[in-house]
Amino acid sequence: MIDIKLIRENPEIVKENIKKKFQDEKLVLVDEVLQMDKEYRAAKTKGDSLRGEVNKTSKQIGMFMREGKKEDAEKAKARVKEINQELQDLEVAEQKLEEEIKTRMMVIPNIIDPTVPIGKDDSENVEIEKFGEPIIPDYEIPYHTDIIATFDGLDLDSAGRTSGNGFYYLKGDVARLHSSILAYARDFMINRGFTYFIPPFMIHGDVVKGVMSFKEMENMMYKIEGEDLYLIGTSEHSMVGRFINQLIPQKELPYALTSYSPCFRKEVGAHGIEERGLYRVHQFEKQEMVVVCEPEDSKKWYDILWKNTVDFFRTLDIPVRTLECCSGDLADLKVKSCDVEAWSPRQKKYFEVGSCSNLGDAQARRLNIRIRGEKGNYFPHTLNNTVVAPPRMLIAFFENNLQADGTVKIPEPLRPYMGGQEKLVPTK
């Protein structure tokens, strides 16, 4: 959500931005907002003066009553009634305009950073940098479920019976590896100065509406029947949501937070659960980073955040690259974002394992999160990024650490969490 003042003062900037995102159908919204805003303000000005008159007259009634001037009081009452009549329609119009403006403001995209590459869709995203050599071994890398099967580490059949498609049981060392990766990720971020959180895994509807668009909500969120509660799709929801309607003292900034949570996603819509195995599932776990900072610092934090993820994967010997989201593929709330992608030696290409976003002040504006500064209150910037999200990450892990003899190497940093094991040996 952008500042409506920007539309009032520089509508052409907003339109230019919409064009850059190839959402020309939204251009008309800018003019509509401009017009409705004019009408709204006129209605509000008129309404305010009428309401002022009601207040003044009502006060007079009190005085008349005290002085025993019954007739004057009655006359004034009639006058107030008259004004209220007039106000009735005006207030309906005011409210309607306000809502119409808001629904449009909600879908007008945030102003993208000038460095964002222009492009229509994800095919025009731009590779920024590679980290580590993308190795293609001279032995065959099987599909990840087949590798995991050699360790008897996955039970999809039972999960299908208990919960349906998109769920899984992890078993034995593979389950332990999953937990180890998260524990290592937690410690990795704590060592980099982030404060560790375990947030609520369910949140209220008003928080959900603040952190995502209606469409996203429909496609992602599981609702608890009979309660105003939703299962979170990422801990970003509860971690940013915890600041809803809060006024944060300036000296508290920046908040550099890292949180663990399970994530629940319906995955309705374009993709669905089409990829076999652990790639796209209804339930996964994630170590996340969330930053709330001064507006002028968000660019600096953006670079710190994605680098953390790159460093994390590199310590596990997984080659990665950063892929910058082009203008057309960038979600409407975001100023700039990039994916961290891991190398898949089986597919001989990179695939997404994390996503780093700078939302500017759009999320803060939507959730009414403000900073109490010396010269007044203002909106902070918010950012978020994935540290690691298994089990998808396990795909990259197994493919990259599989040896020619069928064992899987456990990289140094994970060994303490794996009881000192240096490799996994196939059980069948």
Place this chain on the structure above:
RNA sequence: GGAGGAAUACCCAAGUGGUUGAAGGGUCCGGUCUUGAAAACCGGUAGGUCAGGAAACUGGCGCCAGGGUUCGAAUCCCUGUUCCUCCGCCA
């Protein structure tokens, strides 16, 4: 799950239908005192948000949220949320 109580501004807090234009503190700024600071004392203005205005300023809204009663609601009524205390249950 049951029974009570509470929610007022950045914080504390007064306020049971009409000079409340939300008192009073604290925070903040200035002064006295002090080598400096703290404490104490004296003085001061601003409070959130929207609209109008070049500005000074003016007005609306705002007392957990949403409805309602009334000429007029922080105050009365209804619904919901959160927190606290006690009881019950439970990892």
